Amino acid sequence: xxxxxxxxxxxxxxxxxxxxxxxxxxxxxxxxxxxxxxxxxxxxxxxxxxxxxxxxxxxxxxxxxxxxxxxxxxxxxxxxxxxxxxxxxxxxxxxxxxxxxxxxxxxxxxxxxxxxxxxxxxxxxxxxxxx
Amino acid sequence: xxxxxxxxxxxxxxxxxxxxxxxxxxxxxxxxxxxxxxxxxxxxxxxxxxxxxxxxxxxxxxxxxxxxxxxxxxxxxxxxxxxxxxxxxxxxxxxxxxxxxxxxxxxxxxxxxxxxxxxxxxxxxxxxxxxxxxxxxxxxxxxxxxxxxxxxxxxxxxxxxxxxxxxxxxxxxxxxxxxxxxxxxxxxxxxxxxxxxxxxx
Numbered sequence: 001x002x003x004x005x006x007x008x009x010x011x012x013x014x015x016x017x018x019x020x021x022x023x024x025x026x027x028x029x030x031x032x033x034x035x036x037x038x039x040x041x042x043x044x045x046x047x048x049x050x051x052x053x054x055x056x057x058x059x060x061x062x063x064x065x066x067x068x069x070x071x072x073x074x075x076x077x078x079x080x081x082x083x084x085x086x087x088x089x090x091x092x093x094x095x096x097x098x099x100x101x102x103x104x105x106x107x108x109x110x111x112x113x114x115x116x117x118x119x120x121x122x123x124x125x126x127x128x129x130x131x
Numbered sequence: 132x133x134x135x136x137x138x139x140x141x142x143x144x145x146x147x148x149x150x151x152x153x154x155x156x157x158x159x160x161x162x163x164x165x166x167x168x169x170x171x172x173x174x175x176x177x178x179x180x181x182x183x184x185x186x187x188x189x190x191x192x193x194x195x196x197x198x199x200x201x202x203x204x205x206x207x208x209x210x211x212x213x214x215x216x217x218x219x220x221x222x223x224x225x226x227x228x229x230x231x232x233x234x235x236x237x238x239x240x241x242x243x244x245x246x247x248x249x250x251x252x253x254x255x256x257x258x259x260x261x262x263x264x265x266x267x268x269x270x271x272x273x274x275x276x277x278x279x280x281x282x283x284x285x286x287x288x289x290x291x292x293x294x295x296x297x298x299x300x301x302x303x304x305x306x307x308x309x310x311x312x313x314x315x316x317x318x319x320x321x322x323x324x325x326x327x328x329x330x331x332x
Binding site: 004005006007009012013016035036037038039040041052054055058059061062065069092117 | 132133134135136137138139143145171172176187188190191192202204206208218219222223225226227313
């Protein structure tokens, strides 16, 4: 039984650089990479908002688990993404491999299409880094 | 499982308060949240309660300080105790590092305590965890009720019912008055961090 998950510094450095370069520098408000237990792996922000990252992570993990269980009830095997369009900020959740979820918070200046487009590249990079 | 962030020098541990419905799991967390506010930077998150019953989970992170140069962040969760919420209970157990089993000392709760422990055992198996290996502490809660004349289960009876094979530490407590709530937390943190240290060595 594995008791702890340890990710190397160079892996985390690469994730921080990638998420910063691909998302934060392109106008995304906040990006948090978590695992399904609600642990925070990376946390990046453009500095405009101060979110409670750990609560965000625990709620996301719980929410993803709940919707997955809900989908299971109707015979759908997998949940890959969730999205909420807010008045000021939008939040997009993308499952990456079996163990991780990327939380992306963005404002009205960014389109959902742009985020989804970026996700395809990022998903592969994160997967390669963490496996 | 614990997450060790080498880059930020941070260790995240997940401790779950488990047990039968209305046994005092949320009351434990409320007491900690109220009395250790200097260690807690977040508001306690309580999701979708119906009346005073938890139907998803309660949560807040607790900063423990540093161990070997790493900031230790404890994530405290409760589960919904009622039998019908097994799906959400299972979700909260994902990645658990330590468990406080809050048993209800009320005599009428004897069967529910036993069923809840059995349920914990079954749910841990689904995450490939063994109840005999994971840090587990029993808290026999509502010790104050005996002073008020209510029929309660003795620690010996509870130990015989729940802990005969597991042989884990136990503490009597009253989440309502705060008696031994901090001690319970201190003990489970100590057990959990010791276990993680073993796995790292």
